[in-house]
Amino acid sequence: MAETTAGRHVVRGVVCALAGGICWGFSGTCAQLLMDNYGAPAVWITCVRMVIAAVFFLFMTAVKDWRSLIAVFRDRRSLVQIALFAVFGVLLTQLSYLNAIAYTSAGVGTTIEQVGLVLIMLYVCVRARRLPRVREVAGLILALGGMVIIATQGDPGRLAIPPEGLTWGLVSALALAFYTLMPVRVLKKWGAMLVTGLAMLFGGSAASVVVQPWTLDVQLSTGGLAALAAIVLVGTLGAYMLYLQGVNDAGPVKASLLCCVEPVSATILAVVWLHAPVSGWDIAGCAFIVAMIFLVTEREPKPALEGEGAPGVALREGAEAALDDPPLFAGRASVLGYYTSRPATREDFDQVWALLDAGHETFAALGIDEGRKKYPSARRLMHSIKNGTTHVVGDAQGHMIAVFAVSFSPDKNYAGGIEGQWLTQTDAQPQPYAELHWVSVAPAARRRGVGAFILETAERITRRGGRASLRADVYQQNEPIQKLLEKHGYTRCGILSIKDVFGRRKERIAYEKLL
Template sequence: MQKTRRIGLLMIISGATLWGISGPMIQWLFQKTELTSSDYLIFRLLLAGLFILVFLLFKGDNIFAIWKHPSHRIHLVIFAVLGMLGAQYAFVETVRISNAVTATLFQFLGPVLIPIYIAIKDKKLPTPMKVLAVITAFIGTFFLITNGSVENLVLSDNAVVWGILTALGFTFYTLQPVNLIKKWGTMVVVGWGLLIGGIVLLLINPINDYQKLTESITFSTMTMFLLIILSGTFSFLLYIGSLKYLSATETGILSSIEPLVAGILTVTWLNESFGGYQLIGGGFIILAVILLTVPEKEIEKGVVASERVS
């Protein structure tokens, strides 16, 4: 038991660290190339989706069975477009406009919004601990955006809008595919979600400036791009795997190292600076997520698992 627990701890810490690293790497890619968020995501979603689905095929899983059910097909497409593509695009655009730490912290607001949605849906007040978590998160968001001064906002209007959309997107794709995940498994749903999201984005906003794209491709940028895809994908697989050995509460707490890793890299590697109140705000948001793991009943594993995607 102790050995399997150590394996679980190693998996979740590694997975959270890899996800925390991926944000600064995306920011570096935007700084060194002329890629747009759409250009980047088309390749990332398509390649990550294919990676997961091919992996499942080699395992012998029937990845096409989900398409035989009309209602499941509809829900899968909705998840792919509004959840997977929507959340990923908002996250990457927040990185591009502001920085990796800000995007990661806004992403962390997703789990905090879930109790609000459930309270409205069930017409029932959340537990005191969840109320405290929500209040803590909003205090943290206020400091993150304003750095303690409402007269001089630290983040631009666009960064705030895309950051809020990031939180809403991650909330949506955490809640919406729960039934699909119970029936078909997380990896099948997420794999198809990534692939469909990439195809839809390619159709809506195709890559037109191939010259600019080829000029951006160097050995260093291509290497970074591949590392981003691998880190995000393996982060997801490690997170899912850790749920076999640890409780959802433990994984929720340990995943809080994501913004810490992103923050350290962004400051030391990318030379970003943050105000004192912004750092306090980040701490409040992380604390809010930790408080959400305290309630009497753990979040169902299938729901929690969908909160980490490549």
């Protein structure tokens, strides 16, 4: 039964990813309709589309997680990164893409934009200090060949499309690379919907100040208003939500490959709906570039590496390699998925132990005296793994980069009470809370949103277990984790006194979050 359900989810994910790609292609066709039939300039469509979409995205964020929406404005570094992403990623992508369509067609403009995947691939090669692989070289040749075929229509001696269209198409390809690579850290930290909404708000507002779309003489009939609504609701919000569901069900790699239907759908819709001219050379060029997408897009992540030699060394080398070699394009930037979580197995013991050792080293650096006997013991850790309460976090390449535990059993240290007050009753039946323990992140993976991912995952596990809250206790000197918990809505409940195996008492700060 479980396999049948999983299979149905994959099928649903495939359908949603395909539908998302078609919706993005439909968006380009609607934009072409507005520009050709109603004289709406690309800059006007860009401003209106981004501001309206931003309102919807931020409204959904406020409904889902209003605390993050407030907290992000206290993070100046993230706001600067989002602002840069808004201008050079979102705004430049939207503006150049629409201008490419205005001078060519929805199909041609969308197809040339996909050349940006090659730029991403080349960036990854430079960053990793390696030569392109055979399939990546083949993808580069296909991309250049497809672009030349479309631009010359088979006659190398002339340019068959307006030079402005080719220029804007290449700018849109460069913007696609910026759009994908720039927001990686803030996406991990704040989530896709919040970052996308703020970027659209910042970019749309900045463009509106410069362009002043309200001063442009754009007269839209009922059909034009319907096309504009379709761009926002279907081509932006609908495409985003469908593709996100596809990522959740089928995985980011499969979903991104399925989204190669976008240039195909844009071409077909432009021909069938708008009767845009299309030649055999256009179809051939589109086929070349679609084939390129399959070649340069990263395949499924490899399984976690087996630890060789000292597990701590293998762990650090694996994490650093993963972070120095960023994954290739795996879907639009707003839905890139880098981290995964699963229950730990016995085979993971050595790597989990190495992660916990890294945590002990961090405690020592913070001036925390854990004593001679570190927690948890090897026996307790193996017991937790057997019970399924310990979980590991992997990156896009499958390297293990973090560990945490969510326990549903009563914690004897909480039974003695605290100097303060928990949000839920400790002695209530059934037990209303779960506990978060043993959070440790590999040094090379820190400050990259892993902690936020752990909290979100732990909260999801807690809700699935039927508990109303999640508790944690933190060393007083561990200020980084205190800031992380408070930023994510945890309440500082008081001081907890914990007794170790030698009868010594140590004070910790108690936190709890209602879910």
